[in-house]
Amino acid sequence: MSALLEIAGLGAGYGEAPVLFDVGLEVRAGEIVTLVGSNGAGKTTLLRAISRTVDSTGTLRFDGRPLGGLTPEQVFDLGLVQVPEGRQLFDRMSVEDNLRMGAYRRRDAAGVREAFDRVYRLFPVLRERRAQLAGSMSGGEQQMCAIARALMAAPRLLLVDEMSLGLAPVVVDQLLEVLAEIRRQGITVLLVEQDVFAAFSVADRGYVMETGRIVREGAVADLRSDPEVRKAYLGVH
Amino acid sequence: MALLAQIVVNGVLLGGLYGLMGLGMGLVWGVLNIVNLAHGALIMLGGYAVYYLYTGAGVDPFAALPLAMLAMFALGYALQRWLLGLVIRSAQLNTLLVTFGLDVLLSYLAQLAFSADLRTINPPYAGSNFALGPVTVPLAPLAAFGVALLLAAGLQAFLVRSRTGRAIRATAQNLTAARLHGVNPKRVYALTFGLGAALAGAAGGLYGVVSQLTPYVGVTLTARSFVVAILGGLDNPLGVIAGGVVLGVAEAATALYLDPTYVNVISFGMLVVVLVLRPSRIFERA
Numbered sequence: 001m002s003a004l005l006e007i008a009g010l011g012a013g014y015g016e017a018p019v020l021f022d023v024g025l026e027v028r029a030g031e032i033v034t035l036v037g038s039n040g041a042g043k044t045t046l047l048r049a050i051s052r053t054v055d056s057t058g059t060l061r062f063d064g065r066p067l068g069g070l071t072p073e074q075v076f077d078l079g080l081v082q083v084p085e086g087r088q089l090f091d092r093m094s095v096e097d098n099l100r101m102g103a104y105r106r107r108d109a110a111g112v113r114e115a116f117d118r119v120y121r122l123f124p125v126l127r128e129r130r131a132q133l134a135g136s137m138s139g140g141e142q143q144m145c146a147i148a149r150a151l152m153a154a155p156r157l158l159l160v161d162e163m164s165l166g167l168a169p170v171v172v173d174q175l176l177e178v179l180a181e182i183r184r185q186g187i188t189v190l191l192v193e194q195d196v197f198a199a200f201s202v203a204d205r206g207y208v209m210e211t212g213r214i215v216r217e218g219a220v221a222d223l224r225s226d227p228e229v230r231k232a233y234l235g236v237h
Numbered sequence: 238m239a240l241l242a243q244i245v246v247n248g249v250l251l252g253g254l255y256g257l258m259g260l261g262m263g264l265v266w267g268v269l270n271i272v273n274l275a276h277g278a279l280i281m282l283g284g285y286a287v288y289y290l291y292t293g294a295g296v297d298p299f300a301a302l303p304l305a306m307l308a309m310f311a312l313g314y315a316l317q318r319w320l321l322g323l324v325i326r327s328a329q330l331n332t333l334l335v336t337f338g339l340d341v342l343l344s345y346l347a348q349l350a351f352s353a354d355l356r357t358i359n360p361p362y363a364g365s366n367f368a369l370g371p372v373t374v375p376l377a378p379l380a381a382f383g384v385a386l387l388l389a390a391g392l393q394a395f396l397v398r399s400r401t402g403r404a405i406r407a408t409a410q411n412l413t414a415a416r417l418h419g420v421n422p423k424r425v426y427a428l429t430f431g432l433g434a435a436l437a438g439a440a441g442g443l444y445g446v447v448s449q450l451t452p453y454v455g456v457t458l459t460a461r462s463f464v465v466a467i468l469g470g471l472d473n474p475l476g477v478i479a480g481g482v483v484l485g486v487a488e489a490a491t492a493l494y495l496d497p498t499y500v501n502v503i504s505f506g507m508l509v510v511v512l513v514l515r516p517s518r519i520f521e522r523a
Contacts, residue, residue, distance in 0.1 A: 051417065053416070072416055072417075072419075073419045073421055076417070076418070076419040077419065081417075081418075082417050084413065084414065084417055088411055088413055088414035088417070089411070089414065090406070090407045090410045090411055090414060090415075091410060091411070092406075092410055092472075093403075093406060093407065093410065097403055097406075100400075100403060101403060101404070101407050101414075101415070101418050101420075102418055104400070104403075104404060104407075104418050104419055104420060105418075105419040149418070153418065153419070
Protein backbone atom coordinates (compact mmCIF):
# COMPACT_ATOMS: atom_id res chain seq x y z
CA MET A 1 0.00 0.00 0.00
CA SER A 2 1.45 3.37 -0.96
CA ALA A 3 1.52 6.26 1.46
CA LEU A 4 -1.11 8.99 1.39
CA LEU A 5 1.27 11.42 3.06
CA GLU A 6 4.96 10.93 2.47
CA ILE A 7 7.64 12.98 4.20
CA ALA A 8 11.37 12.30 3.84
CA GLY A 9 14.49 14.27 4.69
CA LEU A 10 12.38 17.26 5.58
CA GLY A 11 13.91 20.36 7.10
CA ALA A 12 12.10 23.53 8.13
CA GLY A 13 12.49 26.54 10.37
CA TYR A 14 11.84 30.20 10.89
CA GLY A 15 14.29 32.55 9.23
CA GLU A 16 17.78 31.63 10.40
CA ALA A 17 16.57 29.24 13.09
CA PRO A 18 16.15 25.65 11.88
CA VAL A 19 13.57 23.65 13.81
CA LEU A 20 13.22 20.37 11.91
CA PHE A 21 16.05 18.14 10.73
CA ASP A 22 15.78 15.21 8.30
CA VAL A 23 12.24 14.31 9.33
CA GLY A 24 10.73 11.18 7.79
CA LEU A 25 7.10 10.22 8.31
CA GLU A 26 4.46 8.30 6.43
CA VAL A 27 0.70 8.07 6.74
CA ARG A 28 -1.11 5.40 4.75
CA ALA A 29 -4.73 5.68 3.71
CA GLY A 30 -7.12 4.58 6.43
CA GLU A 31 -4.60 4.81 9.26
CA ILE A 32 -4.56 6.79 12.46
CA VAL A 33 -0.95 7.83 12.94
CA THR A 34 0.21 9.78 15.94
CA LEU A 35 3.17 12.11 16.30
CA VAL A 36 4.13 12.58 19.93
CA GLY A 37 6.76 14.62 21.65
CA SER A 38 7.12 17.25 24.31
CA ASN A 39 6.61 20.97 23.99
CA GLY A 40 8.98 22.55 21.49
CA ALA A 41 9.90 19.30 19.77
CA GLY A 42 8.79 20.73 16.41
CA LYS A 43 5.44 19.01 15.97
CA THR A 44 3.49 22.14 15.14
CA THR A 45 6.22 23.31 12.76
CA LEU A 46 5.88 20.01 10.89
CA LEU A 47 2.14 20.60 10.56
CA ARG A 48 2.82 24.12 9.30
CA ALA A 49 5.22 22.73 6.70
CA ILE A 50 2.53 20.27 5.57
CA SER A 51 -0.08 23.01 5.30
CA ARG A 52 2.50 25.23 3.55
CA THR A 53 2.40 28.09 6.00
CA VAL A 54 6.12 27.49 6.63
CA ASP A 55 8.73 26.75 3.94
CA SER A 56 10.58 23.45 3.97
CA THR A 57 13.25 21.45 2.17
CA GLY A 58 13.14 17.76 1.35
CA THR A 59 10.34 15.50 0.19
CA LEU A 60 6.72 16.31 0.99
CA ARG A 61 4.10 14.48 -1.04
CA PHE A 62 0.38 13.96 -0.69
CA ASP A 63 -1.14 11.18 -2.75
CA GLY A 64 2.03 11.16 -4.85
CA ARG A 65 1.84 14.87 -5.55
CA PRO A 66 4.62 17.20 -4.32
CA LEU A 67 3.29 19.95 -2.04
CA GLY A 68 6.41 22.12 -2.43
CA GLY A 69 5.18 24.96 -4.63
CA LEU A 70 1.57 25.02 -3.46
CA THR A 71 -0.22 27.77 -1.52
CA PRO A 72 -2.07 26.95 1.72
CA GLU A 73 -5.36 27.20 -0.18
CA GLN A 74 -4.23 24.68 -2.78
CA VAL A 75 -3.10 22.21 -0.11
CA PHE A 76 -6.46 22.63 1.59
CA ASP A 77 -8.23 21.91 -1.70
CA LEU A 78 -6.35 18.61 -1.98
CA GLY A 79 -8.11 17.49 1.20
CA LEU A 80 -5.46 18.19 3.85
CA VAL A 81 -7.43 19.87 6.58
CA GLN A 82 -6.15 20.97 9.96
CA VAL A 83 -7.81 21.09 13.37
CA PRO A 84 -5.49 23.70 14.87
CA GLU A 85 -4.03 23.77 18.36
CA GLY A 86 -6.13 25.89 20.69
CA ARG A 87 -9.18 25.22 18.50
CA GLN A 88 -9.09 28.66 16.84
CA LEU A 89 -12.84 28.93 16.47
CA PHE A 90 -14.56 32.03 15.20
CA ASP A 91 -15.64 32.91 18.74
CA ARG A 92 -18.22 35.54 17.94
CA MET A 93 -19.90 33.51 15.23
CA SER A 94 -22.58 30.87 15.75
CA VAL A 95 -21.69 27.19 15.72
CA GLU A 96 -23.52 26.85 12.43
CA ASP A 97 -21.56 29.74 10.86
CA ASN A 98 -18.32 28.14 12.07
CA LEU A 99 -19.30 24.94 10.31
CA ARG A 100 -20.23 26.87 7.19
CA MET A 101 -16.75 28.40 7.22
CA GLY A 102 -15.39 24.84 7.19
CA ALA A 103 -17.24 24.34 3.91
CA TYR A 104 -16.14 27.77 2.62
CA ARG A 105 -14.46 26.45 -0.52
CA ARG A 106 -17.12 23.89 -1.36
CA ARG A 107 -19.58 24.74 -4.11
CA ASP A 108 -21.75 21.60 -3.93
CA ALA A 109 -24.79 22.66 -1.90
CA ALA A 110 -26.12 19.11 -1.65
CA GLY A 111 -22.76 17.81 -0.42
CA VAL A 112 -22.61 20.56 2.20
CA ARG A 113 -26.10 19.68 3.48
CA GLU A 114 -25.03 16.06 3.73
CA ALA A 115 -21.86 17.10 5.58
CA PHE A 116 -24.01 19.03 8.09
CA ASP A 117 -26.08 15.89 8.69
CA ARG A 118 -22.96 13.83 9.17
CA VAL A 119 -21.25 16.10 11.67
CA TYR A 120 -24.48 16.63 13.60
CA ARG A 121 -24.87 12.83 13.86
CA LEU A 122 -21.28 12.65 15.07
CA PHE A 123 -21.77 15.50 17.56
CA PRO A 124 -25.47 15.77 18.49
CA VAL A 125 -24.65 18.50 21.02
CA LEU A 126 -23.56 20.79 18.17
CA ARG A 127 -26.97 20.46 16.56
CA GLU A 128 -28.54 21.60 19.85
CA ARG A 129 -26.16 24.54 20.05
CA ARG A 130 -26.03 25.50 16.41
CA ALA A 131 -27.35 29.03 17.06
CA GLN A 132 -25.07 29.63 20.05
CA LEU A 133 -21.87 31.68 19.80
CA ALA A 134 -18.96 29.27 19.50
CA GLY A 135 -16.89 31.15 22.10
CA SER A 136 -19.56 30.67 24.76
CA MET A 137 -19.38 26.86 24.81
CA SER A 138 -17.32 24.63 27.09
CA GLY A 139 -13.80 23.61 26.07
CA GLY A 140 -14.88 20.12 25.06
CA GLU A 141 -17.75 21.41 22.94
CA GLN A 142 -15.42 23.93 21.31
CA GLN A 143 -13.01 21.14 20.40
CA MET A 144 -15.92 19.18 18.92
CA CYS A 145 -16.87 22.26 16.93
CA ALA A 146 -13.30 22.59 15.65
CA ILE A 147 -13.23 18.95 14.52
CA ALA A 148 -16.69 19.28 12.98
CA ARG A 149 -15.63 22.44 11.14
CA ALA A 150 -12.68 20.59 9.62
CA LEU A 151 -14.91 17.66 8.63
CA MET A 152 -17.20 20.07 6.76
CA ALA A 153 -14.36 20.55 4.27
CA ALA A 154 -14.53 16.86 3.24
CA PRO A 155 -10.94 16.09 4.27
CA ARG A 156 -8.97 13.10 3.01
CA LEU A 157 -6.37 13.56 5.72
CA LEU A 158 -7.32 15.21 8.98
CA LEU A 159 -4.40 16.84 10.82
CA VAL A 160 -5.33 17.15 14.49
CA ASP A 161 -3.03 19.35 16.60
CA GLU A 162 -3.04 18.93 20.42
CA MET A 163 -6.64 17.87 20.66
CA SER A 164 -6.48 16.99 24.36
CA LEU A 165 -4.96 20.26 25.53
CA GLY A 166 -6.82 21.61 28.58
CA LEU A 167 -9.66 19.10 28.41
CA ALA A 168 -10.93 16.74 31.11
CA PRO A 169 -9.91 13.09 30.61
CA VAL A 170 -13.51 11.98 30.13
CA VAL A 171 -13.91 14.52 27.32
CA VAL A 172 -10.64 13.40 25.74
CA ASP A 173 -11.90 9.79 25.75
CA GLN A 174 -15.08 10.91 24.02
CA LEU A 175 -13.10 12.74 21.32
CA LEU A 176 -10.81 9.75 20.79
CA GLU A 177 -13.96 7.66 20.19
CA VAL A 178 -14.96 10.17 17.55
CA LEU A 179 -11.56 9.95 15.82
CA ALA A 180 -11.98 6.18 15.61
CA GLU A 181 -15.43 6.69 14.10
CA ILE A 182 -14.07 9.24 11.62
CA ARG A 183 -11.49 6.71 10.48
CA ARG A 184 -14.23 4.10 10.06
CA GLN A 185 -15.89 6.59 7.72
CA GLY A 186 -12.77 6.51 5.56
CA ILE A 187 -10.87 9.59 6.68
CA THR A 188 -7.19 9.20 7.49
CA VAL A 189 -5.96 10.90 10.65
CA LEU A 190 -2.60 12.31 11.76
CA LEU A 191 -2.87 13.08 15.46
CA VAL A 192 -0.23 15.33 16.99
CA GLU A 193 -0.26 14.99 20.77
CA GLN A 194 1.60 15.62 23.98
CA ASP A 195 -0.72 13.24 25.81
CA VAL A 196 1.01 10.03 24.74
CA PHE A 197 -1.36 7.76 26.68
CA ALA A 198 -4.36 9.18 24.90
CA ALA A 199 -2.69 9.15 21.49
CA PHE A 200 -1.52 5.54 21.78
CA SER A 201 -5.00 4.38 22.81
CA VAL A 202 -6.41 5.17 19.38
CA ALA A 203 -3.50 5.16 16.90
CA ASP A 204 -2.13 2.31 14.77
CA ARG A 205 1.39 3.63 14.47
CA GLY A 206 3.36 6.35 16.15
CA TYR A 207 6.37 8.60 15.72
CA VAL A 208 8.28 10.15 18.59
CA MET A 209 9.85 13.54 17.96
CA GLU A 210 12.58 15.18 20.03
CA THR A 211 14.27 18.52 19.27
CA GLY A 212 13.24 18.47 15.64
CA ARG A 213 14.13 14.87 14.83
CA ILE A 214 12.16 11.62 14.71
CA VAL A 215 13.80 9.41 17.34
CA ARG A 216 11.43 6.42 17.40
CA GLU A 217 8.79 5.02 15.10
CA GLY A 218 6.70 1.92 14.87
CA ALA A 219 3.46 0.21 15.71
CA VAL A 220 1.91 1.59 18.86
CA ALA A 221 2.17 -1.82 20.59
CA ASP A 222 5.95 -1.82 20.01
CA LEU A 223 6.38 1.78 21.14
CA ARG A 224 4.45 1.03 24.30
CA SER A 225 6.92 -1.64 25.28
CA ASP A 226 9.99 0.38 24.27
CA PRO A 227 11.87 1.10 27.51
CA GLU A 228 12.97 4.59 26.41
CA VAL A 229 9.47 5.61 25.41
CA ARG A 230 8.03 4.14 28.60
CA LYS A 231 10.47 6.10 30.70
CA ALA A 232 10.28 9.42 28.89
CA TYR A 233 6.61 9.62 27.91
CA LEU A 234 4.53 7.11 29.78
CA GLY A 235 6.04 7.70 33.20
CA VAL A 236 6.64 4.01 33.90
CA HIS A 237 9.97 2.43 34.63
CA MET B 238 -40.29 73.26 22.15
CA ALA B 239 -40.92 73.43 18.42
CA LEU B 240 -37.40 74.71 18.02
CA LEU B 241 -35.99 71.78 19.93
CA ALA B 242 -38.01 69.37 17.80
CA GLN B 243 -36.66 71.05 14.68
CA ILE B 244 -33.10 70.71 15.94
CA VAL B 245 -33.65 67.03 16.65
CA VAL B 246 -35.06 66.47 13.16
CA ASN B 247 -32.18 68.30 11.48
CA GLY B 248 -29.64 66.57 13.68
CA VAL B 249 -31.06 63.11 13.15
CA LEU B 250 -31.18 63.52 9.37
CA LEU B 251 -27.60 64.80 9.19
CA GLY B 252 -26.55 62.20 11.75
CA GLY B 253 -27.72 59.33 9.57
CA LEU B 254 -25.26 60.56 6.98
CA TYR B 255 -22.47 60.75 9.60
CA GLY B 256 -23.44 57.19 10.49
CA LEU B 257 -22.91 56.12 6.89
CA MET B 258 -19.46 57.78 6.99
CA GLY B 259 -18.60 55.91 10.18
CA LEU B 260 -19.83 52.65 8.69
CA GLY B 261 -17.13 52.45 6.03
CA MET B 262 -14.43 53.54 8.45
CA GLY B 263 -15.56 51.05 11.11
CA LEU B 264 -15.73 48.17 8.64
CA VAL B 265 -12.15 48.69 7.46
CA TRP B 266 -10.96 49.27 11.00
CA GLY B 267 -12.66 46.19 12.41
CA VAL B 268 -11.54 43.79 9.70
CA LEU B 269 -8.14 45.12 8.58
CA ASN B 270 -7.18 46.93 11.76
CA ILE B 271 -6.42 50.02 9.69
CA VAL B 272 -7.53 53.42 11.00
CA ASN B 273 -7.97 54.92 7.57
CA LEU B 274 -7.06 58.60 7.78
CA ALA B 275 -7.89 58.94 4.09
CA HIS B 276 -11.50 57.89 4.67
CA GLY B 277 -12.68 61.51 4.52
CA ALA B 278 -10.75 62.02 1.28
CA LEU B 279 -12.57 59.00 -0.19
CA ILE B 280 -15.87 60.60 0.90
CA MET B 281 -14.76 63.81 -0.82
CA LEU B 282 -13.93 61.94 -4.06
CA GLY B 283 -17.32 60.23 -4.02
CA GLY B 284 -18.92 63.65 -3.60
CA TYR B 285 -17.13 65.05 -6.65
CA ALA B 286 -17.97 61.94 -8.68
CA VAL B 287 -21.68 62.52 -8.03
CA TYR B 288 -21.27 66.28 -8.59
CA TYR B 289 -19.78 65.79 -12.05
CA LEU B 290 -22.21 63.03 -12.98
CA TYR B 291 -25.00 65.50 -12.17
CA THR B 292 -23.59 68.71 -13.62
CA GLY B 293 -21.76 67.03 -16.53
CA ALA B 294 -24.04 64.19 -17.56
CA GLY B 295 -27.30 65.24 -15.96
CA VAL B 296 -27.66 62.10 -13.88
CA ASP B 297 -29.86 62.61 -10.82
CA PRO B 298 -27.61 62.58 -7.72
CA PHE B 299 -29.47 59.68 -6.12
CA ALA B 300 -29.28 57.68 -9.36
CA ALA B 301 -25.58 58.56 -9.58
CA LEU B 302 -24.85 57.03 -6.16
CA PRO B 303 -24.52 53.42 -7.40
CA LEU B 304 -22.13 54.55 -10.15
CA ALA B 305 -20.01 56.52 -7.68
CA MET B 306 -20.02 53.54 -5.31
CA LEU B 307 -18.86 51.21 -8.05
CA ALA B 308 -16.00 53.51 -9.03
CA MET B 309 -14.99 53.99 -5.39
CA PHE B 310 -15.14 50.23 -4.80
CA ALA B 311 -12.67 49.72 -7.63
CA LEU B 312 -10.39 52.45 -6.28
CA GLY B 313 -10.55 51.04 -2.75
CA TYR B 314 -9.89 47.48 -3.93
CA ALA B 315 -6.83 48.65 -5.89
CA LEU B 316 -5.52 50.82 -3.03
CA GLN B 317 -5.63 47.90 -0.61
CA ARG B 318 -4.29 45.30 -3.02
CA TRP B 319 -1.37 47.29 -4.34
CA LEU B 320 -0.60 49.92 -1.71
CA LEU B 321 -1.89 49.28 1.83
CA GLY B 322 -1.50 45.52 1.44
CA LEU B 323 2.25 46.09 1.35
CA VAL B 324 2.33 47.48 4.90
CA ILE B 325 -0.62 45.75 6.54
CA ARG B 326 1.54 43.27 8.45
CA SER B 327 3.78 45.97 9.92
CA ALA B 328 3.11 48.16 12.95
CA GLN B 329 -0.12 50.13 13.00
CA LEU B 330 1.85 53.38 12.88
CA ASN B 331 2.90 52.52 9.32
CA THR B 332 -0.64 52.10 8.03
CA LEU B 333 -1.54 55.36 9.80
CA LEU B 334 1.30 57.14 8.03
CA VAL B 335 0.43 55.70 4.63
CA THR B 336 -3.24 56.62 4.92
CA PHE B 337 -2.26 60.09 6.17
CA GLY B 338 -0.06 60.54 3.10
CA LEU B 339 -2.87 59.25 0.92
CA ASP B 340 -5.21 61.82 2.44
CA VAL B 341 -2.81 64.67 1.63
CA LEU B 342 -2.22 63.34 -1.88
CA LEU B 343 -5.90 62.90 -2.72
CA SER B 344 -6.84 66.30 -1.29
CA TYR B 345 -4.28 68.16 -3.37
CA LEU B 346 -4.95 66.13 -6.51
CA ALA B 347 -8.60 67.06 -6.02
CA GLN B 348 -7.65 70.71 -5.69
CA LEU B 349 -5.72 70.49 -8.98
CA ALA B 350 -8.50 68.69 -10.78
CA PHE B 351 -11.63 70.31 -9.34
CA SER B 352 -10.29 73.70 -8.04
CA ALA B 353 -10.76 74.92 -4.49
CA ASP B 354 -14.25 76.38 -5.12
CA LEU B 355 -17.13 75.36 -2.89
CA ARG B 356 -19.49 73.03 -4.74
CA THR B 357 -23.00 71.97 -3.91
CA ILE B 358 -24.97 69.32 -5.75
CA ASN B 359 -28.15 71.18 -6.42
CA PRO B 360 -30.99 69.15 -7.94
CA PRO B 361 -34.36 70.92 -8.43
CA TYR B 362 -35.81 69.35 -5.27
CA ALA B 363 -32.84 70.43 -3.10
CA GLY B 364 -34.85 73.12 -1.28
CA SER B 365 -38.12 71.16 -1.00
CA ASN B 366 -39.61 70.34 2.35
CA PHE B 367 -42.88 69.47 4.02
CA ALA B 368 -44.45 70.34 7.35
CA LEU B 369 -44.90 67.67 9.97
CA GLY B 370 -46.82 69.29 12.81
CA PRO B 371 -44.64 72.11 14.14
CA VAL B 372 -41.45 71.02 12.33
CA THR B 373 -40.28 71.34 8.76
CA VAL B 374 -38.78 68.22 7.23
CA PRO B 375 -36.35 68.92 4.38
CA LEU B 376 -36.78 66.43 1.57
CA ALA B 377 -33.21 65.84 0.35
CA PRO B 378 -31.74 65.21 3.82
CA LEU B 379 -34.66 62.87 4.55
CA ALA B 380 -33.88 60.89 1.40
CA ALA B 381 -30.17 60.88 2.34
CA PHE B 382 -31.10 59.52 5.76
CA GLY B 383 -33.19 56.80 4.12
CA VAL B 384 -30.31 55.80 1.84
CA ALA B 385 -27.95 55.65 4.83
CA LEU B 386 -30.33 53.34 6.71
CA LEU B 387 -30.81 51.18 3.64
CA LEU B 388 -27.07 50.80 3.09
CA ALA B 389 -26.50 49.98 6.77
CA ALA B 390 -29.20 47.30 6.69
CA GLY B 391 -27.80 45.99 3.41
CA LEU B 392 -24.29 45.78 4.85
CA GLN B 393 -25.63 44.00 7.92
CA ALA B 394 -27.46 41.43 5.78
CA PHE B 395 -24.41 40.95 3.56
CA LEU B 396 -22.08 40.33 6.51
CA VAL B 397 -24.47 37.93 8.25
CA ARG B 398 -25.98 36.00 5.36
CA SER B 399 -23.61 35.84 2.41
CA ARG B 400 -20.68 33.50 1.98
CA THR B 401 -18.26 36.37 1.34
CA GLY B 402 -19.67 38.31 4.31
CA ARG B 403 -19.05 35.31 6.54
CA ALA B 404 -15.48 35.09 5.26
CA ILE B 405 -14.99 38.79 6.08
CA ARG B 406 -16.25 38.29 9.64
CA ALA B 407 -14.19 35.12 10.02
CA THR B 408 -11.02 36.87 8.86
CA ALA B 409 -11.67 39.71 11.32
CA GLN B 410 -12.18 37.30 14.20
CA ASN B 411 -9.43 34.79 13.58
CA LEU B 412 -7.03 35.23 10.69
CA THR B 413 -5.17 31.96 11.36
CA ALA B 414 -8.32 29.86 11.32
CA ALA B 415 -9.66 31.64 8.24
CA ARG B 416 -6.47 30.84 6.35
CA LEU B 417 -6.60 27.23 7.51
CA HIS B 418 -10.02 26.94 5.90
CA GLY B 419 -8.96 28.23 2.57
CA VAL B 420 -9.82 31.93 2.88
CA ASN B 421 -7.42 34.13 0.92
CA PRO B 422 -6.92 37.11 3.26
CA LYS B 423 -5.49 39.37 0.54
CA ARG B 424 -8.71 39.06 -1.42
CA VAL B 425 -10.89 39.49 1.67
CA TYR B 426 -8.93 42.60 2.72
CA ALA B 427 -9.17 44.17 -0.74
CA LEU B 428 -12.91 43.44 -0.91
CA THR B 429 -13.43 44.93 2.54
CA PHE B 430 -11.47 48.09 1.77
CA GLY B 431 -13.38 48.36 -1.51
CA LEU B 432 -16.67 48.11 0.39
CA GLY B 433 -15.49 50.76 2.85
CA ALA B 434 -14.57 53.06 -0.04
CA ALA B 435 -17.92 52.41 -1.77
CA LEU B 436 -19.78 53.37 1.43
CA ALA B 437 -17.58 56.48 1.66
CA GLY B 438 -18.46 57.27 -1.95
CA ALA B 439 -22.19 57.05 -1.24
CA ALA B 440 -21.77 59.21 1.86
CA GLY B 441 -19.85 61.78 -0.21
CA GLY B 442 -22.55 62.03 -2.86
CA LEU B 443 -25.22 62.54 -0.21
CA TYR B 444 -23.05 65.03 1.67
CA GLY B 445 -22.69 67.04 -1.54
CA VAL B 446 -26.48 67.27 -1.74
CA VAL B 447 -27.10 68.36 1.85
CA SER B 448 -23.92 70.38 2.41
CA GLN B 449 -20.88 71.72 0.53
CA LEU B 450 -17.86 70.03 -1.03
CA THR B 451 -14.31 71.33 -1.09
CA PRO B 452 -11.13 69.34 -1.73
CA TYR B 453 -10.27 69.75 1.98
CA VAL B 454 -13.55 68.58 3.46
CA GLY B 455 -12.00 65.17 4.12
CA VAL B 456 -10.12 65.99 7.32
CA THR B 457 -13.14 66.94 9.40
CA LEU B 458 -15.17 64.11 7.87
CA THR B 459 -12.44 61.61 8.84
CA ALA B 460 -12.65 62.88 12.42
CA ARG B 461 -16.44 62.56 12.42
CA SER B 462 -16.28 59.07 10.93
CA PHE B 463 -13.80 58.07 13.61
CA VAL B 464 -15.97 59.35 16.48
CA VAL B 465 -19.07 57.73 15.03
CA ALA B 466 -17.35 54.38 14.44
CA ILE B 467 -16.25 54.29 18.08
CA LEU B 468 -19.61 55.45 19.46
CA GLY B 469 -21.42 52.83 17.42
CA GLY B 470 -18.96 50.01 17.91
CA LEU B 471 -17.19 48.19 15.12
CA ASP B 472 -19.46 45.15 15.06
CA ASN B 473 -22.92 46.49 14.43
CA PRO B 474 -23.82 48.56 11.33
CA LEU B 475 -27.14 49.86 12.68
CA GLY B 476 -25.39 50.82 15.94
CA VAL B 477 -23.00 52.95 13.89
CA ILE B 478 -25.94 54.82 12.35
CA ALA B 479 -27.18 55.46 15.90
CA GLY B 480 -23.72 56.80 16.78
CA GLY B 481 -23.99 59.14 13.82
CA VAL B 482 -27.36 60.39 15.04
CA VAL B 483 -25.85 61.24 18.44
CA LEU B 484 -23.17 63.33 16.76
CA GLY B 485 -25.63 64.94 14.35
CA VAL B 486 -27.99 66.06 17.11
CA ALA B 487 -25.10 67.37 19.21
CA GLU B 488 -23.87 69.41 16.25
CA ALA B 489 -27.31 70.77 15.38
CA ALA B 490 -27.88 71.84 18.98
CA THR B 491 -24.48 73.54 19.07
CA ALA B 492 -25.12 75.41 15.85
CA LEU B 493 -28.35 76.81 17.21
CA TYR B 494 -27.67 77.44 20.89
CA LEU B 495 -24.02 78.49 20.63
CA ASP B 496 -22.86 79.41 17.16
CA PRO B 497 -22.43 77.49 13.88
CA THR B 498 -18.68 78.08 14.04
CA TYR B 499 -18.51 75.86 17.14
CA VAL B 500 -19.74 72.78 15.26
CA ASN B 501 -16.22 71.50 14.71
CA VAL B 502 -15.43 72.14 18.36
CA ILE B 503 -18.18 69.67 19.21
CA SER B 504 -17.09 66.95 16.81
CA PHE B 505 -13.41 67.24 17.71
CA GLY B 506 -14.35 67.66 21.38
CA MET B 507 -16.28 64.42 21.20
CA LEU B 508 -13.23 62.85 19.58
CA VAL B 509 -11.16 63.79 22.63
CA VAL B 510 -13.86 62.64 25.05
CA VAL B 511 -14.19 59.33 23.25
CA LEU B 512 -10.42 58.80 23.28
CA VAL B 513 -10.30 59.49 27.01
CA LEU B 514 -13.36 57.49 28.03
CA ARG B 515 -13.25 54.53 25.68
CA PRO B 516 -9.62 53.78 24.86
CA SER B 517 -10.34 50.07 25.32
CA ARG B 518 -12.77 50.25 22.42
CA ILE B 519 -9.91 51.32 20.21
CA PHE B 520 -7.14 49.12 21.43
CA GLU B 521 -8.86 45.87 22.22
CA ARG B 522 -9.32 45.30 18.52
CA ALA B 523 -5.78 46.31 17.71
